[in-house]
């Protein structure tokens with residue numbers, strides 16, 4: 004593909020749905036909204052690969068599924084590898100004249116576990132080898148499908164089934180999350196020409212990033228934050244609101260890296276205190292002021308590291 | 320025109336893959352199977368083969384890549400050895416259950432620990448319950464032929480199952496030997512192009528491998544079971560057609576040698592059959608009425624064929640070049656499967672097990688003689704003497720008994 | 735009694751749906767129903783783009799409506815509406 008056709012506003016977003024009503028994802032599921040927007044942006048000529056996770060299990064529970072385009076399951080471990088095989092097969096079968104298909108958009112829709120933990124090896128190798136695939140990491144910040152367990156993307160201080168808070172471990176999760184953009188899109192995978200972060204709360208931006216990722220020849224990576232009412236413990240109607248609040252407090256950033264050049268897609272005028280974000284979710288309800296301060300210090304440090312020049316809240 | 324060639328089991332399979340016009344293959348280095356990928360890479364580089372080779376980051380990826388390629392409609396292959404085979408374990412059931420007829424070449428190798436390059440069948444036998452079609456080739460020619468036969472059987476619309484062309488590491492993968500590379504026209508007559516009913520196609524969208532309800536699982540597994548039974552029916556037909564087109568003489572399931580008047584037979588698979596045959600010549604001269612049955616398939620297991628064949632004999636010595644620690648009868652996989660195959664047959668022979676050839680050792684003539692001697696004792700006794708014998712460890716042949724007696728006499732206190 | 739197994743097609747490969755996935759009807763999950771006040775609605779389509787279940791419908795003639803066969807009642811549409819035009823009304827208040 005050459006130049007992606009950009010969507011300018013919600014009014015211009017394609018009407019047609021390829022991720023249809025009829026799936027068992029929780030009410031208000033962020034990843035489900037991401038799926039819908041991604042499928043809208045990529046359109047009919049698309050094949051999805053779904054490694055095991057909520058976006059496999061909850062979408063297909065009864066030998067059926069909500070996609071109007073071809074979709075296949077992959078193991079949680081091998082989304083990148085299965086996609087690699089599909090990509091080379093299409094290239095080769097088209098080249099040999101064995102099929103008449105147009106080369107399709109190939110998208111891996113992997114959870115954080117399937118992308119950056121158990122699926123990391125396959126994802127990294129797919130990107131290293133330069134397969135023309137969009138590897139999309141929908142980040143609900145936990146191993147959600149197995150009942151919410153800690154993943155490398157779970158924020159510091161969050162409770163999960165494997166990281167409860169207690170007198171010995173008052174802050175619950177102790178580590179800060181991995182940085183997938185740094186891993187995939189900062190030169191470590193030279194074939195990756197396009198990478199971006201996105202959020203379900205900025206739908207036009209997300210859809211355009213999908214199109215850009217599909218337009219570049221070779222691999223592209225998208226890291227999409229997707230609030231999960233079950234895992235983050237908040238009322239389902241706040242999904243989009245929390246995605247916005249994450250950006251406003253520096254718990255999420257919207258930028259893209261195209262041919263090595265970083266561009267900010269949205270920058271708040273000034274960051275709100277991270278406490279405003281933490282307060283909204285049950286998974287942070289046990290945090291003490293010192294933990295909140297530690298989180299704020301981390302946010303401030305990361306903001307500076309990423310080069311976002313905005314006024315920061317005091318870190319205490 | 321068919322071409323006379325000199326090569327190994329690996330170059331022979333590269334020939335089969337070239338003739339089958341494979342579209343995708345996935346590599347990762349591990350001895351001894353590696354050379355097939357080196358060979359295919361060379362042929363791709365010089366334009367002899369039109370195929371995409373993906374360098375997987377491990378065996379798990381290799382099998383996953385081939386799986387993806389197959390879902391997209393490609394004829395795809397891969398391969399491995401030893402710990403590489405076990406590293407890919409998660410992928411075997413999804414590939415077979417997804418009914419993707421990819422082909423893997425496995426040049427077998429002893430599992431760690433510790434590292435050992437030698438041939439042993441254990442690696443590849445560990446995945447026998449996953450629904451793949453496979454058997455061991457005895458030599459380069461059979462490796463090539465099995466590859467074509469496997470594509471044909473596995474890609475049959477009524478079957479759609481992945482296959483393994485297994486062969487003994489080194490003995491078949493690396494010893495140079497003569498074989499014939501068939502003509503393209505013969506192959507085209509035998510093997511139709513791969514055209515799966517379902518593939519990933521945006522004009523005919525399907526959902527592959529959705530989650531199911533518990534009540535849907537058993538019918539799906541029943542189907543996988545039924546289809547394996549169907550493979551048993553297809554093997555004789557496909558083999559007969561193969562023999563006709565290529566002028567070969569394969570028995571569908573069991574290759575018999577000097578069994579016509581035999582009281583006792585060795586039952587084994589793979590390249591040790593070569594030494595076994597020459598040992599039998601000596602044994603015949605020494606008066607042992609012994610023959611050999613070599614299994615051409617391990618999945619599906621040729622139980623019906625063995626029910627026909629084995630009652631002709633009085634003693635069967637099953638040679639396992641694999642370990643299955645704690646298995647029923649104390650031997651390996653072939654012993655368990657052989658005994659189970661004929662358990663309900665009247666006049667069934669006495670079946671005893673031998674474990675031999677582990678770790679890449681050859682099974683020498685002397686070892687075949689020892690086994691024949693122990694089988695003869697069983698024959699004379701008319702009953703089992705020892706269920707399973709690890710050759711050179713707990714033998715009860717005459718020489719071993721004499722040594723033991725002499726040793727006991729020399730050191731009576733340790734009796 | 736013979737056990738009632740459910741037959742699944744070859745390798746569990748099923749045809750993709752085109753309009754909605756009838757295999758998983760979710761409208762019965764809902765206990766709060768979204769109801770739009772067309773007098774307030776500016777047709778900005780924020781609710782439409784934000785629904786995880788694709789159950790907000792929009793047409794030039796009829797404006798915003800809901801696919802109640804599948805709407806889970808999560809309330810995201812109501813939450814994102816900039817003018818508060820979507821109310822969440824208990825299902826028990828409706829006859830259907």
Ligand SMILES: Cc1ncc(C[n+]2csc(CCOP(=O)(O)OP(=O)(O)O)c2C)c(N)n1
Pocket residue numbers: 034055056057058079080113114115116117118143145146147148149154409
């Ligand atoms: C090899 C393997 N290990 C463990 C599992 C169990 N498992 C199923 S879904 C899942 C969670 C997936 O987490 P993630 O990729 O983050 O997606 P999410 O469920 O959060 O959407 C796990 C661990 C599995 N399916 N396969």
Ligand code: SF4
Pocket residue numbers: 027028029031032033034035057061143147148230231232233234
């Ligand atoms: S647990 Fe979270 S990610 Fe999974 S379906 Fe529910 S809301 Fe979606």
Ligand code: SF4
Pocket residue numbers: 770774775776777778779780781782798814815816817818819820
């Ligand atoms: S978000 Fe509110 S104003 Fe906008 S279209 Fe929906 S109901 Fe109307």
Ligand code: SF4
Pocket residue numbers: 031768784785786787788789790800804805806807808809810811812
């Ligand atoms: S309540 Fe939820 S599911 Fe129903 S229309 Fe609104 S956003 Fe969609």
